[in-house]
Amino acid sequence: MSLQDVPFGRLSEAEVQRLVDYGVGESVHLDYKRQNYGTSEKDRKEFLKDISSMANSLGGDLIIGVTESGGLPQSIVPLTGDCDKDVQRLEQLAVHGLEPRIRNLQIKSIPLTKGGYLIAIRVPRSYLAPHRVILENSARFYARAGTTTYEPNVDQLRHMFNSTPVIAAKIKSFHADRLIKITAGETPIAMNAAGKLVIHVVPLPAFSDGSMVDLIAKLSFGTHVPVPPNELGMPTSQAVNLDGYLNYLSGGSHDVGHKAYAQFFRNGIIEGAADLRTDNGLSSRFVGAPFVQLVVSTVQQYLATIDHYDMGLPAYVFLSLCNASNSVYRYEPPGGGFQETEPSGRDIIALPEIYIDSVDVDVAKAMRPAFNVLWNAFGRYHCDVYDTHGNSLRSE
Structure with a gap:
């Protein structure tokens, strides 16, 4: 079970809750984050690392607002604040922090029935890969294997x-x-x-x-x-x-x-x-x-x-x-x-x-x-x- 078969426009709280209920673990296509990415340089680079590694591999979904232990989801923890501003900030960071930019990256907030929201990010498998992180003069490439993010070697970059x-x-x-x-x-x-x-x-x-x-x-x-x-x-x-x-x-x-x-x-x-x-x-x-x-x-x-x-x-x-x-x-x-x-x-x-x-x-x-x-x-x-x-x- 994953989110890959769910059109992004139809992704809702119910689909995320099912992931939690069935204990669907992190994989090459799925990653959970408890908290939203902050505004520090480290946090912004971490966001770019996560989405570029997915784009450079097989694509996938990143769900922000879900706790995990050992890669297994534990519970939904609502995000608070201005959801529109959070989404816009991440969108702008993705546009300006990667080279080339990821086409068709989709980010949206998902309202929760008890208040608060989640943020869902669908990263397509890229056909302009590899994408590199260029924020603050960085120049690093990342890829994803299973639940691990790594820096590809020269032969792997050549293949990309x-x-x-x-x-x-x-x-x-x-x-x-x-x-x-x-x-x-x-x-x-x-x-x-x-x-x-x-x-x-x-x-x-x-x-x-x-x-x-x-x-x-x-x-x-x-x-x-x-x-x-x-x-x-x-x-x-x-x-x-x-x-x-x-x-x-x-x-x-x-x-x-x-x-x-x-x-x-x-x-x-x-x-x-x-x-x-x-x-x-x-x-x-x-x-x-x-x-x-x-x-x-x-x-x-x-x-x-x-x-x-x-x-x-x-x-x-x-x-x-x-x-x-x-x-x-x-x-x-x-x-x-x-x-x-x-x-x-x-x-x-x-x-x-x-x-x-x-x-x-x-x-x-x-x-x-x-x-x-x-x-x-x-x-x-x-x-x-x-x-x-x-x-x-x-x-x-």
């Missing part, structure tokens, strides 16, 4: 520095393999031979441990499922398959019907694919603002789904077109009407990945570089859906 590029290479290999399979027609539902929009949201934790989750069980207790890139608002059907969970729309019985799916892989990756607009099932087109709005809304929904099930961040977002050799971009020239570019001539258009480290990111703004490259692929200088400031969508 090299782990992120290895994970990134695995993600790019997965992405390339999926595009080849989709282009070859190896999709969970039959799709047209014409161009396809393909979106991947890949949380880095999916490739960190090679672990699989009981996705179907998670979905049965959740309220979010990934939706297909469905610009027509058509009803969908659900199924399970070898890869995980499938949400799809068939678009009708004839060849040019619009088809789309969202595949939720067991390691947390979400793949969405949809036929581009087509009249004959062979050639296809996309139209500026509706296309951009569809992509942005789909990515937002996938990020919200990953967050809902605590699949982890950061994540790479990939935007691609498959079977795109006969695809064109349709646009409005000055004076009205519409024109179309020449076909792309490429079966696969794989755009630069977008790095997302927060569910609160402005997805439209973050995705703009990928849209610009896509427009370049069709002979246009930039994506003309954005305004002159590059941070808002033009309505149609």
Whole structure:
């Protein structure tokens, strides 16, 4: 039993009390503190040591306001004072006391029914490791093994520095393999031979441990499922398959019907694919603002789904077109009407990945570089859906 399966937003007094009742001891993922960290240099460095050691290892939860003996929790001892100021102080210390800072570090107070509060800190496993403590000219690295915090040696530091590029290479290999399979027609539902929009949201934790989750069980207790890139608002059907969970729309019985799916892989990756607009099932087109709005809304929904099930961040977002050799971009020239570019001539258009480290990111703004490259692929200088400031969508 641990807190790792409890989304941080739902963490409450009841979950902490269960840890105490069941005697869940400290581990690589869990640490208890009786008192809050003070303001002395020693106390501040101790806080930075504790959170950086978790980030540099496997991540975990730090609960302040619980006594322990031999690593086993004894009781909840309420903290007193201004909980908001306590949380803000720790947040600021984490921002300014570590290099690089820990992305997606979460700190909150938990009110107690009998008064007072606890402080919970969720430290993600970092993919920018190693983090070092730099407070007051310090320059020390820490890691965690079991309940022990230690300073890694040179070989261990080298491994930390090299782990992120290895994970990134695995993600790019997965992405390339999926595009080849989709282009070859190896999709969970039959799709047209014409161009396809393909979106991947890949949380880095999916490739960190090679672990699989009981996705179907998670979905049965959740309220979010990934939706297909469905610009027509058509009803969908659900199924399970070898890869995980499938949400799809068939678009009708004839060849040019619009088809789309969202595949939720067991390691947390979400793949969405949809036929581009087509009249004959062979050639296809996309139209500026509706296309951009569809992509942005789909990515937002996938990020919200990953967050809902605590699949982890950061994540790479990939935007691609498959079977795109006969695809064109349709646009409005000055004076009205519409024109179309020449076909792309490429079966696969794989755009630069977008790095997302927060569910609160402005997805439209973050995705703009990928849209610009896509427009370049069709002979246009930039994506003309954005305004002159590059941070808002033009309505149609």
